[in-house]
Amino acid sequence: MGQLGHIDRKTMLYQTKVEYGDWAMNHVQGCSHGCNYPCYAFLMARRFGRVKTYDEWLRPSIVDNTLDLLRKELPKHKDEIERVQLCFTTDPFMVGYPEVGKMSINAIKLINEYGIPCVVLTKGILPIELAELSDINQYGITLVSLDEGFREEMEPGAASLADRLAALKTLSDTGCKTWVSMEPYPTPNVHEQELQPILEAVSFTNQIVFGRVHYDRRASAYEDLNAFYRGAAKQVRTFCEENGIDCHIKKGTAD
Template sequence: MEGVIRKQLLYRTGVEYGDYALNHVLGCAHGCKYPCYAFLMNRRFRNISYDDWIKPKLVDNTIELLEKELPKLRGKAKYINMCFATDPFMYNQPEVIKLSCDVIALINSFGIPVRTLTKGVYTLVVAKVSNHPENSFGVTLVSLSEEFRRKYEPNAAPVSERIKSLFAMHKCGIRTWVSIEPYPTPDIIAQDIDELLESVSFVDRIVFGRWNYGKLNYPDPDRFYREMAFKVLEFGKKEGIEVVIKKEVRISG
């Protein structure tokens, strides 16, 4: 796998549920067709094509940078997000996964927890490297349909594998969460959100957000997302799960 060199890795994120973050890989092999925000920004500011984007490049000096930057965040960072502009556990990308495990171990050695999110899978190796009680491992899950996954997340892990691996992390006593974003409107796919929620009833946290890619053709999407948000909130209340509704989902009005 090709590599790139960077001058800085850690940054303070403006994401509403974020703190500090890092992106130790450029690009993402999953090739999501939403398209993803990270790809749009890189296409706009770095002139990266889709074909280049789906050929990820490791940041070769990741560990060197972290060894310099992490001491400054000891006792300051609540946690570090992995990642907002790439995927730390890309499906069938062992080099990315190995580097991500090394990163988690290093961050945890400074007493700082990590919060990861993937459309890949977690393995026993990931569970063993996790060494902070506040670490939290999540998957993106917006549909249980494999047909939808093949169309919009062509190279990501099958849905059943994501859920299975997340449940395995839960059984290891590790905190887990799910990102239900971007949740599609019924004209994109007709589905039952209750069924999706039940499939991840073991998680500690749910983040819910709307489909933000282009103009929606579905009539009154604000009402639809308000109804879905209330279902997620009620489910969280019933199951004792923390729920975060993204601010673009208007739950009043």
């Protein structure tokens, strides 16, 4: 179990500008998963002076006044909020930090009290307690490969792919809505793999979101970059159509 720092913040909920974002909350600063894609949240935190180094980013601090802030902000914004995303700049079920997961569950419960659904995304383990919460929520994992060696290289502090998938399947089996974020999907020069087995591994989910790699010079240098992503996006769309899965191809991936 990791040592968790503690901070307070002035605000919690905010409206995002990303294509499927709506509103979001980030109740932790930093993330021990330490992704090497690289992590956009880390790049932004460093740019705006919230952390100085990658090592500092790996030592997360929980926002202690999260629930107080939500109690203040939810009545104010409840009519504008369609859904809340946990999280954009950290992970709500960070491996080795049960306090983070506990706070996430309490935040989801509070948000649900206002009839607002939460969209959860993690590279950790989705706990079974989520099955007891409102069925308006949607629970997801990031999965860009089935190769555990590649996971260890790119997401060194995150949960193993098998454990991540098993937790998602368990929630799906209890009737929860589930989804998968296949982003940033690697180009063949970054990691050579077949897309079909990954799609088949998540065929039980309700939604697949597919997106390209960003901020990676190796991927950008890939000769057939656009053709590769167009082909992959087509394969994802076809798979979703055949399996009755909602499909979302991120902007700029296949166009």
